[in-house]
Amino acid sequence: MITVISGTNRKGSRCRAFAHKYYEFLSELIGKEEVSFLALEDIPQTWLSSAMYEEGGQHPDLTKIQDEYILPADGFVFISPEYNGSFPGVLKLFIDACSVRNYARNFKGKKAALVGVSTGRAGNLRGMSHLAGVLHYLGATTMPNQLPISSIAQLMNTAGEVTHEDTLIVMKKHAQEFAQFVGVLEGVKVR
Template sequence: MITIISGTNRPASNTLKVAKYYQKQLTEKGLETKLLNLQDLPATLIDTDLYGKRSAEFQKIQDLVSETSKFLFIIPEYNGSFPGVLKTFIDACAFPESFFDKKACLVGISSGKYGNIRGIEHFNGVCAYLHLNIMPLRLHISAIKTELDENDQLFKEDTLKFVNQQVDKFIVY
């Protein structure tokens, strides 16, 4: 199973819109997907689910992570890197079994012109430590506010071409 992770807990985020777009693309190609919106993390995550503790609320999320064989991370740029809530989520997951020797695909997005290149590289370092195998083709979508139409769909020809290419490679990865 593929789990798509919307890498922020910001309400009404472009990250979630892009995650839903990828989910639609994968579903249309016949793949089973789940969407994990980090807005759904327990509000008490820091108190209840770090350092060996586990709440019933987070256990449902942990079960989803444990059942997942491939992850697709949509990661926005926050202060030149990736969101702290994404790292906190990773830290709350059971180590090493949550991500060890599984596969992942990375998509960076930003309002600026670089598509979160630096944040994706930072996150790649975390993934290497976790033994989470990253697909070499990473996508960086810049100026995200201009990439989504009024229906929250990607529409620019070049972006669609590269997203489709990435999705096709991820399916066989």
């Protein structure tokens, strides 16, 4: 299973539209039952407390999310907006909170793809580098081809859908490459 994560808790974020489009591409490639979608804006904030760092202190809401989206995953796609020159603090907090319980089973030995989105020109390159460093520390392997997507407001229609054809082509190619990287899409040529 691959989990696609929209890495912000900002309600109505543009990041979510890009993450969901990536989820759709992966679902078409490998089957909807093999891909899950997790938007941090949808998860309850009940897990945020100082007890989350104690063994046995994890809130049941977070345990449920971890059991459904993190532990059974073979790979992750992190779609991360640029916040203050990096990735959102809530994404780091989520990774930290999951890491208290079943530390080695969360990310170690698993593969990850990184997609950065920004309203500016760099597509969150620095944030993807920071996130890759965190994931490497946890034992995950990141796909070398990170995908920066810049000027995202110009790539969407007024309904908030990603419509820019060249961007959709690049995203689909990246999804194919990641499916091959994880080993769930053998023998398909990336175009």
